[in-house]
Amino acid sequence: MNKNFLQLLFAVVSISVCLAGRVPVTSRKAEGHHVKARVSVDPLSSRSLLDNDFESGFEEPWYDSSPSTVHWVVEDFYTPFEVSYAAPKPSAGTKYLRAVRNDQLVSGLLILRTLTFTALPGDEIAFNFWIRSKYTGGNTLELVMAIGETEQTLVSLTSYSTSVNLEWRPMIAPIPVSEPVDLTLIFYAFCGSNAEDAIALDDIVLLSPNAPTTEPTTTTTQTTTTPLSLSPTTATSTPTTPPVEVCGGNYNDPSGIISSPNYPQPYGFDEYCQYIIQVEEDKRVVLDFLYFNTEGGADYVTVYDGLTTTSPVLLRASGFHSDIITTTTNKCLVVHSSDSQNSFTGWQATYTSS
Ligand SMILES: [Ca+2]
Numbered sequence: 637m638n639k640n641f642l643q644l645l646f647a648v649v650s651i652s653v654c655l656a657g658r659v660p661v662t663s664r665k666a667e668g669h670h671v672k673a674r675v676s677v678d679p680l681s682s683r684s685l686l687d688n689d690f691e692s693g694f695e696e697p698w699y700d701s702s703p704s705t706v707h708w709v710v711e712d713f714y715t716p717f718e719v720s721y722a723a724p725k726p727s728a729g730t731k732y733l734r735a736v737r738n739d740q741l742v743s744g745l746l747i748l749r750t751l752t753f754t755a756l757p758g759d760e761i762a763f764n765f766w767i768r769s770k771y772t773g774g775n776t777l778e779l780v781m782a783i784g785e786t787e788q789t790l791v792s793l794t795s796y797s798t799s800v801n802l803e804w805r806p807m808i809a810p811i812p813v814s815e816p817v818d819l820t821l822i823f824y825a826f827c828g829s830n831a832e833d834a835i836a837l838d839d840i841v842l843l844s845p846n847a848p849t850t851e852p853t854t855t856t857t858q859t860t861t862t863p864l865s866l867s868p869t870t871a872t873s874t875p876t877t878p879p880v881e882v883c884g885g886n887y888n889d890p891s892g893i894i895s896s897p898n899y900p901q902p903y904g905f906d907e908y909c910q911y912i913i914q915v916e917e918d919k920r921v922v923l924d925f926l927y928f929n930t931e932g933g934a935d936y937v938t939v940y941d942g943l944t945t946t947s948p949v950l951l952r953a954s955g956f957h958s959d960i961i962t963t964t965t966n967k968c969l970v971v972h973s974s975d976s977q978n979s980f981t982g983w984q985a986t987y988t989s990s
């Protein structure tokens with residue numbers, strides 16, 4: 637009798653434990669993605685974990701910490717959460733991270749964070765984004781880097797927030813550190829309550845053109861064993877030399893290509909570059925801007941109908957622009973200028989003589 641009672645008691649306790657064990661799982665599911673295990677990773681190795689194209693369906697190692705009812709959720713292009721205004725189709729894959737609102741489309745702040753990782757000099761963060769809003773500038777999207785409590789805006793994409801923006805756009809933002817620094821990256825966004833309002837992210841990649849690889853180590857080893865007379869040659873072939881940025885210049889060929897410094901990587905801050913184009917005496921210069929993406933209202937391209945900044949202005953543009961410009965004489969001056977923050981992909985133009 638006692639034995640049977642103990643067996644019964646054991647069975648009841650076992651079932652209770654099982655049930656108790658299940659409760660947190662169920663409630664955690666009901667809460668959605670608020671509760672997430674954050675993996676503790678060494679900052680230097682977590683660098684390699686930042687890349688995410690969201691095709692797995694998971695947002696980790698980025699994580700949503702939005703405080704209100706709007707959340708970053710992985711959406712599939714073919715099964716969207718908000719069907720009235722579908723996202724543009726990604727260039728690769730079908731999934732991306734989208735600001736998803738509740739049934740009442742209540743507006744709110746969105747926050748997306750990384751783990752703490754070690755940023756190295758030269759690091760850049762690349763991503764694709766789509767932002768759209770019923771009223772221009774109504775939705776916001778900013779990428780911020782946080783070192784401890786100090787936050788610094790890397791890029792603000794609010795100027796892309798218009799009712800007609802129906803495409804994914806690429807962005808590369810430099811992470812401005814001069815030495816290895818542990819930091820986190822944070823996307824702050826605000827999504828409004830109109831049906832047209834939308835924000836999405838995809839293809840986040842940490843680019844590290846200056847990150848040490850195994851190659852330079854081998855070179856260093858060789859340098860120490862080579863005769864002294866050969867060392868200057870070895871030194872000049874060191875692969876860590878950064879590419880030379882072209883800022884303006886003289887262009888006298890009948891045709892050519894000009895672009896913002898570092899194109900198609902983002903141009904720099906506080907730049908002022910003059911491109912002087914001169915073709916044959918009886919010809920005119922035709923400039924065709926094939927690509928144009930600068931910070932609206934801050935980073936400008938100005939085309940003068942002559943060789944000085946006092947010449948008539950043929951074009952002064954920022955943001956998105958598409959244009960073909962013909963000068964009245966055989967020469968023109970193109971000026972690229974940027975302010976001290978927010979650098980975009982820039983611009984590229986061909987010129988011909990006609
Ligand atoms: Ca994707």
Ligand SMILES: [Ca+2]
Nearest residue numbers: 931975977978
């Ligand atoms: Ca700028």
